[in-house]
Amino acid sequence: MxxxxxxxxxxxxxxxxxxxxxxxxxxxxxxxxxxxxxxxxxxxxxxxxxxxxxxxxxxxxxxxxxxxxxxxxNETVVNDSEADRKRLLKYHLLVIRDLTLTVLLVQLVIIGLAYLSKIADRNRDNIKHLFPEWMNTFVIYYLSGIILFLALLGIFGLIVLCYGWGHGGGGRHNCDFISNICYRSNSGSKGGMFVIVVAIVLICAFIGIFVGIILSVAILKQSMKRHTNKLWLRQEAEKYIVxxxxxxxxxxxxxxxxxxxxxxxxxxxxxxxxxx
Structure with missing residues (x-):
């Protein structure tokens, strides 16, 4: 009892x-x-x-x-070289996992844009005519998806440029220049509009290359630095026992x-x- x-x-x-x-x-x-x-x-x-x-x-x-x-x-500090090696391996695997997920996410966006390009181009094949005839259809629209992805980055960069330089007047001039191009494309023929749209997309994609590099170096590096530190501290928390x-x-x-x-x-x- x-x-x-x-x-x-x-x-x-x-x-x-x-x-x-x-x-x-x-x-x-x-x-x-x-x-x-x-x-x-x-x-x-x-x-x-x-x-x-x-x-x-x-x-x-x-x-x-x-x-x-x-x-x-700290009551106990684990000083096992084998355990340290396993923790370091786990840390590296977690970092590689996150980098892989980031790449897969970008690829998913590109494939989505490629699919939308194919749907928009299914009646006239205007996009296909921009590439050599020997090129595979999947490759054509995949490259189109990459170009559109870079173009979106370029547009993002132009928006930042417009708002960032708006007070100085330089950014406003760039925005007016783009607006004039869009206005002229609306006043032209359908064939001329398509050519101008393609030109704008290519220009934005070219800008997007630099924007993508800058964003990749600045944002990804900073976020991965925080994340890798967190992963490392997670391993250290298991090593240094409270x-x-x-x-x-x-x-x-x-x-x-x-x-x-x-x-x-x-x-x-x-x-x-x-x-x-």
Whole structure:
């Protein structure tokens, strides 16, 4: 009877331990108390905490509790060379996966534009006549999709140019120039309109090449830098294990006095050199 009551008390105690991130008490063996927080914020799943640490919000979350500002104590540092090699391999595979998904997304857009080009050209074959007769139909419309994709990037670049230089007048002149071309194309014959439309698309595609390069270098590099840092921190969170003070809250006193509030955000050099 006493054993049953003890089990009931333990079960009731576990039910009170809710993870402050996922607000659930599943997998009670994974719930820890890593900091000075008390009450409903005292407990957190180790996995949830590692996921949150890998986000590194404000450059602080990896090493510090965002509620009580306590610096986590690393109970165990995994120094297994084989485990490090596997983590590094996993990190590289995740980066390659994201790059592959980005390329596939671009290809999907290009194929979609190629399909729309084929539908628009099914009656007159105007687009097919722009390419050599020996060229395969799929290749023709795939190249058309690439050109249209670059043209969209070029149009995006022109829009940015117009609005970016609007206050100085230079961008407005460029927009007026494009508007005049469109107006003249509307006043011409259908054949002339098609030629002018093709010319505009090619011009925009030419601009789109440079816009695409700039966007690829600027945006992709920045986003991948953030993402790769996150992936790396996710691996580091598994390597540097946060100490659990769940049954030994009294030990927090000796860390409380030596605990310094971290004011400098975590930098890339901290990530590259390892986080102790």
């Amino acid at each position: 006493a054993a049953i009551n003890e089990c009931d008390l333990q079960s009731a105690h576990n039910e009170l331990k809710l993870c402050r991130i996922c607000l659930d008490n599943d997998n009670a063996s994974d719930i820890i108390s890593p900091c000075l927080c008390s009450g409903g914020s005292a407990y957190v799943h180790r996995k949830c905490l590692n996921d949150w640490r890998s986000e590194n919000a404000n450059g602080r979350a990896f090493k510090f509790c965002d509620i009580c500002q306590f610096e986590y104590v 100490k659990d003070f769940q049954e030994r809250r009294n030990e927090l006193d000796k860390y409380k006095n030596n605990n310094h509030i971290f004011t400098k955000p975590l930098t890339d050099s901290d990530t590259d050199n390892g986080i102790a």
